[in-house]
Amino acid sequence: xxxxxxxxxxxxxxxxxxxxxxxxxxxxxxxxxxxxxxxxxxxxxxxxxxxxxxxxxxxxxxxxxxxxxxxxxxxxxxxxxxxxxxxxxxxxxxxxxxxxxxxxxxxxxxxxxxxxxxxxxxxxxxxxxxxxxxxxxxxxxxxxxxxxxxxxxxxxxxxxxxxxxxxxxxxxxxxxxxxxxxxxxxxxxxxxxxxxxxxxxxxxxxxxxxxxxxxxxxxxxxxxxxxxxxxxxxxxxxxxxxxxxxxxxxxxxxxxxxxxxxxxxxxxxxxxxxxxxxxxxxxxxxxxxxxxxxxxxxxxxxxxxxxxxxxxxxxxxxxxxxxxxxxxxxxxxxxxxxxxxxxxxxxxxxxxxxxxxxxxxxxxxxxxxxxxxxxxxxxxxxxxxxxxxxxxxxxxxxxxxxxxxxxxxxxxxxxxxxxxxxxxxxxxxxxxxxxxxxxxxxxxxxxxxxxxxxxxxxxxxxxxxxxxxxxxxxxxxxxxxxxxxxxxxxxxxxxxxxxxxxxxxxxxxxxxxxxxxxxxxxxxxxxxxxxxxxxxxxxxxxxxxxxxxxxxxxxxxxxxxxxxxxxxxxxxxxxxxxxxxxxxxxxxxxxxxxxxxxxxxx
Amino acid sequence: xxxxxxxxxxxxxxxxxxxxxxxxxxxxxxxxxxxxxxxxxxxxxxxxxxxxxxxxxxxxxxxxxxxxxxxxxxxxxxxxxxxxxxxxxxxxxxxxxxxxxxxxxxxxxxxxxxxxxxxxxxxxxxxxxxxxxxxxxxxxxxxxxxxxxxxxxxxxxxxxxxxxxxxxxxxxxxxxxxxxxxxxxxxxxxxxxxxxxxxxxxxxxxxxxxxxxxxxxxxxxxxxxxxxxxxxxxxxxxxxxxxxxxxxxxxxxxxxxxxxxxxxxxxxxxxxxxxxxxxxxxxxxxxxxxxxxxxxxxxxxxxxxxxxxxxxxxxxxxxxxxxxxxxxxxxxxxxxxxxxxxxxxxxxxxxxxxxxxxxxxxxxxxxxxxxxxxxxxxxxxxxxxxxxx
Ligand SMILES: Cc1cc2nc3c(=O)[nH]c(=O)nc-3n(C[C@H](O)[C@H](O)[C@H](O)COP(=O)(O)OP(=O)(O)OC[C@H]3O[C@@H](n4cnc5c(N)ncnc54)[C@H](O)[C@@H]3O)c2cc1C
Ligand code: SF4
Numbered sequence: 001x002x003x004x005x006x007x008x009x010x011x012x013x014x015x016x017x018x019x020x021x022x023x024x025x026x027x028x029x030x031x032x033x034x035x036x037x038x039x040x041x042x043x044x045x046x047x048x049x050x051x052x053x054x055x056x057x058x059x060x061x062x063x064x065x066x067x068x069x070x071x072x073x074x075x076x077x078x079x080x081x082x083x084x085x086x087x088x089x090x091x092x093x094x095x096x097x098x099x100x101x102x103x104x105x106x107x108x109x110x111x112x113x114x115x116x117x118x119x120x121x122x123x124x125x126x127x128x129x130x131x132x133x134x135x136x137x138x139x140x141x142x143x144x145x146x147x148x149x150x151x152x153x154x155x156x157x158x159x160x161x162x163x164x165x166x167x168x169x170x171x172x173x174x175x176x177x178x179x180x181x182x183x184x185x186x187x188x189x190x191x192x193x194x195x196x197x198x199x200x201x202x203x204x205x206x207x208x209x210x211x212x213x214x215x216x217x218x219x220x221x222x223x224x225x226x227x228x229x230x231x232x233x234x235x236x237x238x239x240x241x242x243x244x245x246x247x248x249x250x251x252x253x254x255x256x257x258x259x260x261x262x263x264x265x266x267x268x269x270x271x272x273x274x275x276x277x278x279x280x281x282x283x284x285x286x287x288x289x290x291x292x293x294x295x296x297x298x299x300x301x302x303x304x305x306x307x308x309x310x311x312x313x314x315x316x317x318x319x320x321x322x323x324x325x326x327x328x329x330x331x332x333x334x335x336x337x338x339x340x341x342x343x344x345x346x347x348x349x350x351x352x353x354x355x356x357x358x359x360x361x362x363x364x365x366x367x368x369x370x371x372x373x374x375x376x377x378x379x380x381x382x383x384x385x386x387x388x389x390x391x392x393x394x395x396x397x398x399x400x401x402x403x404x405x406x407x408x409x410x411x412x413x414x415x416x417x418x419x420x421x422x423x424x425x426x427x428x429x430x431x432x433x434x435x436x437x438x439x440x441x442x443x444x445x446x447x448x449x450x451x452x453x454x455x456x457x458x459x460x461x462x463x464x465x466x467x468x469x470x471x472x473x474x475x476x477x478x479x480x481x482x483x484x485x486x487x488x489x490x491x492x493x494x495x496x497x498x499x500x501x502x503x504x505x506x507x508x509x510x511x512x513x514x515x516x517x518x519x520x521x522x523x524x525x526x527x528x529x530x531x532x533x534x535x536x537x538x539x540x541x542x543x544x545x546x547x548x549x550x551x552x553x554x555x556x557x558x559x560x561x562x563x564x565x566x567x568x569x570x571x572x573x574x575x576x577x578x579x580x581x582x583x584x585x586x587x588x589x590x591x592x593x594x595x596x597x598x599x600x601x602x
Numbered sequence: 603x604x605x606x607x608x609x610x611x612x613x614x615x616x617x618x619x620x621x622x623x624x625x626x627x628x629x630x631x632x633x634x635x636x637x638x639x640x641x642x643x644x645x646x647x648x649x650x651x652x653x654x655x656x657x658x659x660x661x662x663x664x665x666x667x668x669x670x671x672x673x674x675x676x677x678x679x680x681x682x683x684x685x686x687x688x689x690x691x692x693x694x695x696x697x698x699x700x701x702x703x704x705x706x707x708x709x710x711x712x713x714x715x716x717x718x719x720x721x722x723x724x725x726x727x728x729x730x731x732x733x734x735x736x737x738x739x740x741x742x743x744x745x746x747x748x749x750x751x752x753x754x755x756x757x758x759x760x761x762x763x764x765x766x767x768x769x770x771x772x773x774x775x776x777x778x779x780x781x782x783x784x785x786x787x788x789x790x791x792x793x794x795x796x797x798x799x800x801x802x803x804x805x806x807x808x809x810x811x812x813x814x815x816x817x818x819x820x821x822x823x824x825x826x827x828x829x830x831x832x833x834x835x836x837x838x839x840x841x842x843x844x845x846x847x848x849x850x851x852x853x854x855x856x857x858x859x860x861x862x863x864x865x866x867x868x869x870x871x872x873x874x875x876x877x878x879x880x881x882x883x884x885x886x887x888x889x890x891x892x893x894x895x896x897x898x899x900x901x902x903x904x905x906x907x908x909x910x911x912x913x914x915x916x917x918x919x920x921x922x923x924x925x926x927x928x929x930x931x932x933x934x935x936x937x938x939x940x941x942x943x944x945x946x947x948x949x950x951x952x953x954x955x956x957x958x959x960x961x962x963x964x965x966x967x968x969x970x971x972x973x974x975x976x977x978x979x980x981x982x983x984x985x986x987x988x989x990x991x
Contacts, residue, residue, distance in 0.1 A: 008813035011806065012747050021754040033761070035786060037768040055914055058680035091683035091774050096782070097914070105768075137768045140783035142905060145679065146912040182912045208915060 032107035037092045037137040039106050039130045040083050042123035044070070046102035049077035050187035050242040053094035053103055056145075061087035062094060067125055075240030077189055085111075085119035092137050097145050099185060099242035106133035148247025151180040153254055158459040162430055165325045165401075168456065169231070169254075174210075177258040181207035183243055183250050190237035190252060195568065196222045196576040200237055204255055213271045215259035220272050223575055224297040224340055225290055225319075227332040230257025232323055234450070234570040260335070268339045275343050279303040281589045284366040286353050286529070289317020290571045291372025291562025293337060294578030295585075296345040299370075302586050306345045307366075311352035317374050318563075319571060321399040322421065324428050354529025363557060368585045370551075372562030372574060373529075375543075379522035381416060385473030386519075390482035394425035394520030401428050409434055410515020414484060415462075416440075416470055417520035418447035423454065425518045426462045434515070436461070439468040439486055441502045467491065469504050474511065483513040525564040550584025551577055559584055613830055627651065633975055635664040642690075644959060644986035646979075650972060658967035660960045666990040673949045678704055678778060679913035681946065686772045688951055689988045691734055694727035695929040696936075696951070697776035702857075702925045703938040703949075704778040708918045710908045716780035718900035721859040723766070723775055724927070725892045729800065730759040731930045732886040735983055739879050740811050742977040743820050748811045755803050758796045765789055780907035790897050797890045804887055812880060821876040825966040825978045828873070835965075836957045839932020841982060844881045845873035851928040863895050875981035882930075882983070917944050931955065931983045953988025960989070 023030050032038055049070065054062040064079035071078040081094070081103065095103050103123070108130040113119070121128060130136075154170040155161075161168045172180065186201040194200065199218045206215035219226040233253050241249035263271065281304045285292045288310035296306045314320055315337045319328060341347060353359050353373075362369050378393035380386060392407065394417070400407040411434055415426045418440035426436045438457070440447060444466050447454055458464065467489040475483045487509045489502035525543035527535055538553050539545055544564050551559045561577025563569040587594045621628055634645030643664035649657035669688050673681045685700040686693030698720060705712060712720075733756040737749030760770040765786050767775035775782050811817055827837060827845050842849050850867040852860040868884050870877040920942040926935040935952035959982065966978060 005813050005815040005818060008809045009745075009811075009816075011809045015747075015751070015806070021757065033764040033768070033786075035768045035783065036764060052914065056677075056679065058676050058683060089683060089772070090769065091772075092768065093679065093683060140906075143782060143907050145910060146914070147909065179911070182915050185912070185914060 032109050032136070034107060034135045035137050036107035036109070036135075037090045037105050038108040038133075039111060039128065039136075040081075040088075040094075040123040041104050041106055041131055041133065041136070042081060042125075043102040043104075044080055044124035046100045047080060047098075047124070048075055048100055048187075048189060048240075048242050048245070049079035050099050050185055050189060051077065051079065051081075052097045052099055052185045052187065052242075053081050055185070056093045056097045057088075058091075058093070059087040059089055061085075061089075065122060067122065069125075075189060075193060077187065077192075080122055080125060082120070082122040085121075093145075095137060096139050096143065097185075098139070099146075099187075100245045101139060104139075105137035106130035107136040108133060144247075146183055146185065146243065146247075148243075150183065150248040150251045151176045153251065158456075158461070161326065162460055165431060167231075167329050168326050169257075171261050172254055172258045174262075177207050177255060178210075180251050181205075181255055185243060187242055189240050189242060193240045194237045195573045196579065198222045198237070198256075200252055203259060204250070204252070207255055207259065212259050212262040213267070216263050216268075216271055217273070219256065219259065222579065223572070224294055225336045225571065225575055226256055227260040227335045228290070228319055228328060229253070229572055229575070230260050231332060232319070232328050233572050234568075236572075260332075265335050265338065269342060272339070273301065275301050276303040278305070279589070281305065281367045282307070282365070283368045283370065283585060284309065284362040286359075286362070286369070286371040287317060287373040287562070288312075288315035288337075288347050288349075289372055289374050289562060289574060290319060291374070291574035291578045292317070292370065293340050293345070294575040295370045295372070295559075295561065295581045296347075296578070297340045297343070298579050298582035299585060300340075300343050300345045302582065304367075304585075304589070308345060308347040309351045309353050309357060309362075310347055310349050311355075313349050315347055315349070317372075318376075321402045322395065322424070324398060324401065324424050326427070326431070327424070352529070359529050359531075359534065363555075366557070367589055368557050368559065370559045370561065370578070370581050370585065372560065372565070372578060373525065373527075374563045374574075375523040375569065376526050377524045377543075378519060379524055381470055381519050381521060383470055383472055385476050388473045388476055388482050388517075389479055390514075390516045391473060392516050392518050394421045394518050395523060397425055397518060398428060401432075407432070408516075409518070410481075411435060412515050413437075413518055414439055414512070414514045415518045415520060417522075418442065418449055419520065419522070420449045420453060421523070422518075422520035423449045423457045425520045427457055427460055429518065430460050430462060436463065437512075437514075438462055438464045439470060439484075440464065440466050441469050441489060442500070443467060443491060446499070467502060468510075469502060471504070471509065473517070475513075481513050481515055482517050483511055484517055485509060485511045527564075550587065551581035552584050552588070557588075559588075613834060621649065621656065623649075628656070631972070635661075637976070642984075642986040644984070644989070646963070646967065646975065648967070648972070648975065653972045655967050655970050655972060655975065658964045660963055662960075662986060662989050665987045667987075669991045670949050670951060673946055675945065677913065677944055678708075678916045678918060678946065682777050683772075683774055685951075686774060687987070688991055689929075689953065689985045690771070691985065692727055692731045692929055693772050693774075694724055694776060695927055695934050697774065698724060698858075699925050699927055699934060699936040700949075701776050701778045702927075703923050703936045704918065705908075706923045706925060707921045707938065707940050708778075708916075710779055710910075712780045712908050713905045715784070715901045715904045716906045716908075717858050718896055719781045719784070719906060720776050721863070722893060722896035722900060723773070723781070724858070725889050725896060726759055726762060726766075728930050729886060729889040729893065730756050730763070732882055732889065733759065733800075735882065735930065735980070736807060736811070736879075736886070739882075739977070739980045740817075742980045743817055745811065745814070745817065748807055751803060752807065755800060758799065762789070762793055762796060765792070777907075779910045780905070782907075784903070784906050785900075793893065793897055797893055801887065801890055804883065804890075808883060812883065818876060820974065821879065821977060821981070822872070822874055824875040824970065824974055825981055826872075826874050827962070827966070831962070831965075835961050837932075837962060838954050838957075839928065839930070839983075840878055840881050840885065841932065841954075841958060841962070843868060844870040844878040846871045849932075851926055851933055855926075857927060859896070859899070862899065863892055865892060875977060878981050878983075885930075915944065917942060918946075926952075929954070931958065931985070934988075951988065951991045953985065953991075955984040955986065955988050958982045959984035959986065 067080045184204045190200045203215040203218040238249040285308040397407040472485045491500045559581040562574040635643045647659040685696040733752040737752040740748035767773035918940045922939045932954040937950040939948040941947040
């Protein structure tokens with residue numbers, strides 16, 4: 001110890017003249033740091049109510065509550081997070097996991113109120129002073145608590161796939177499926193969007209658990225075509241999957257396929273539910289497409305005797321004769337259909353109603369009739385010369401190939417259209433060795449075909465010429481080749497904000513000769529099994545009709561579904577129509593039971 | 603009622619003779635659990651002969667929040683918001699060790715930028731923690747000016763945390779997989795300014811607190827840890843280094859970016875309260891140098907998070923690991939067992955305070971004056987919450 005040790009402490013006085021560290025509150029305000037984790041803000045318009053914030057919050061500080069403004073919005077649960085500031089610890093995990101990046105935090109420090117209820121609020125709905133704060137915590141760019149990219153589906157290369165009609169997608173292996181299944185946030189928004197309301201989060205969960213039999217059971221509750229839908233479904237579920245808002249949606253379709261691929265057909269009987277005891281009722285079904293067979297499956301489960309009348313030699317409808325086997329192999333379609341017949345559904349093949357059996361006799365001999373005869377008549381292009389021998393229909397070519405017949409398309413073909421049928425016809429033509437050009441009226445981005453289909457189509461070497469309007473078929477007498485005249489189109493915006501319209505530019509015409517032209521611009525129904533009077537009585541308009549509740553028609557015994565009775569014209573909608581009709585027919589056959597049930601429920 | 607008397611030496615673990623409380627010669631006094639200083643809620647049951655301590659027993663249980671158990675019921679991502687609370691003034695070491703253990707067990711490798719940002723974050727934490735500690739040490743000897751300076755200056759470091767992490771105390775920045783964000787614009791400049799100020803402050807502190815006759819008179823010779831105590835008691839960190847033991851995990855088993863930083867392990871020799879305090883002052887200065895080096899070397903861009911699974915269903919394969927880091931008080935460790943489920947099977951948190959505040963404190967207290975007990979406690983730098991987890 002020294003003299004210095006006695007004097008040195010007096011140095012403290014020097015500090016008296018320095019600027020103090022402290023901020024003079026409340027005279028001087030100090031805002032929070034730009035990324036401070038302050039109070040919650042929710043952009044409720046962007047939020048879809050997936051509830052991931054609620055799931056991740058370890059403090060149970062979030063409840064998802066119904067907000068009227070969003071009730072019934074498509075791809076939206078209608079719920080929004082309600083925060084309890086008696087529980088929150090401001091960790092911001094809810095912000096990090098938010099699938100829509102709608103949840104964020106303001107950089108506000110303080111909220112003073114004598115109303116305890118004001119600390120319990122639905123962000124973005126209940127008015128709060130920080131709602132419009134531009135600063136505060138956001139999830140940083142490049143920071144993810146859920147992988148934004150899906151597991152890529154293993155596929156044949158484009159060169160390889162052109163060599164045969166072998167299935168292009170190879171399916172996930174277990175590791176890939178589990179990883180992809182992991183990406184699901186279990187919000188269930190897909191369930192509401194799926195026409196059949198399949199139990200998506202639960203069957204995906206079964207993949208995570210490795211319990212594929214349970215997964216199969218869950219799928220059969222709403223869909224007896226899982227092997228099929230796992231390959232070719234239009235997957236509207238994926239379009240609303242919140243994981244897809246900032247990244248890629250969960251590959252729901254491939255996961256469905258994975259489950260089916262894991263279970264052997266011979267185990268189906270053991271795993272899946274069996275029909276209940278016979279009710280003594282008899283139901284006839286016209287058409288063994290997905291609509292008809294789905295109705296058959298669920299009616300049979302309910303103990304009714306079901307007979308399906310099918311004009312063709314095999315079942316599946318357009319899934320068999322339309323969808324090419326490189327997308328849906330016959331064996332997979334058979335896996336689904338075989339299970340339906342294995343529970344006692346009888347299918348009478350080569351039995352065309354209106355020819356082999358009369359519609360009226362069905363009305364007489366059965367307690368109820370369900371019809372789902374689809375759309376089988378190709379639509380006309382409505383241009384001159386269309387009846388040329390070398391103008392073929394996409395449906396015909398696909399049906400030929402499906403039945404092992406050579407459609408004789410030649411080496412150079414043009415496909416007209418931009419939907420899935422056009423893509424299928426084009427890709428089938430490539431496999432038959434032709435050079436393919438697709439002419440489409442609008443832009444590629446306007447094509448109704450699935451984006452993946454368009455991409456694969458291009459990969460396989462099809463040339464897409466957008467904004468090309470067919471004008472006329474010339475050289476009518478040439479039996480070998482066909483010449484088409486088409487004009488370039490200009491896209492004109494709709495002043496009312498609707499879809500842009502292609503307008504033909506008379507000065508930009510082209511002609512080109514092909515071995516054949518494949519028209520694939522749509523299809524309509526064939527109702528020749530119904531008399532004019534019956535068609536009128538059933539209220540068909542332009543070959544289609546809109547059924548009442550439970551797919552019921554104006555005729556007491558008759559229920560309808562599938563492509564000719566819905567607007568979406570895809571397999572899953574037909575399947576749901578069939579299931580729904582089965583519920584309707586049950587009610588119709590057994591009204592007392594259902595009235596009692598409803599009374600009980602109310 | 604009977605009490606134990608002190609031991610003959612620090613390594614004498616025999617049961618000593620009980621003192622006769624009924625004689626009226628001895629007084630029992632409870633120091634804590636409320637402390638006017640920074641030691642937190644822990645209490646010492648002191649037996650006094652006059653104003654000399656003849657026995658000391660540490661009692662804990664006032665802060666028990668059951669963190670280790672809580673973790674068994676929360677998902678791996680949820681836990682990272684819990685662990686920071688285990689040591690209030692030093693949450694970051696818990697964040698790092700928890701994350702590191704999880705990463706080891708799940709085989710995640712974090713990117714380079716995250717390694718540097720973590721290192722800087724930990725050193726900023728050390729700086730903030732030491733600034734608070736210096737105040738506590740000074741206050742325990744009745745000098746209240748320095749605490750005002752250092753705890754106030756600590757707030758500037760907390761400002762940096764606020765900018766970097768979004769929060770001042772519970773940063774929740776180091777997360778399994780990396781860190782939550784890169785550095786905000788202008789951070790580097792502000793950090794350097796604050797480092798310059800801190801350096802100046804530490805010079806002032808040295809003049810006022812350390813070159814101080816009263817402080818020296820009271821802290822020199824107080825609570826000497828002898829070299830033979832180090833291993834039997836499991837003494838780590840500055841408490842061991844002040845005794846001349848060169849032990850620092852950052853150097854001995856470098857983790858994060860420490861092998862790329864230029865620094866030496868600081869040691870002392872007197873091993874008393876003064877020496878420990880002075881050593882910490884030097885380590886605070888070292889901290890500033892390390893932070894500057896991190897600012898120089900940390901990559902400015904690139905990923906700061908490894909590819910993660912969906913944390914909502916995150917399962918980690920069965921395994922066990924022990925990870926450790928050098929916190930301000932020495933070796934901080936996490937022992938973690940996983941069983942392949944979405945939850946951790948067991949976590950054990952090893953905080954240095956466990957030995958320092960119980961076994962070491964109970965021995966060092968004996969023979970001292972009641973007035974010095976607070977200073978002795980702070981000189982061991984203990985945090986009760988990490989004893990109770
Ligand atoms: C080329 C092509 C590709 C497609 N790709 C997809 C796709 O990728 N994804 C998707 O979801 N959907 C796709 N679809 C649509 C899907 O195939 C249909 O939506 C679905 O098959 C409709 O089912 P349905 O039961 O209504 O009719 P259909 O499947 O058309 O079945 C009707 C059945 O009724 C039979 N029938 C008709 N008239 C009679 C009668 N008088 N007597 C007895 N039987 C009769 C028919 O032979 C046929 O078997 C595609 C369609 C086509 C044409
Ligand atoms: S900030 Fe953390 S504690 Fe608060 S609501 Fe969000 S997840 Fe829950």
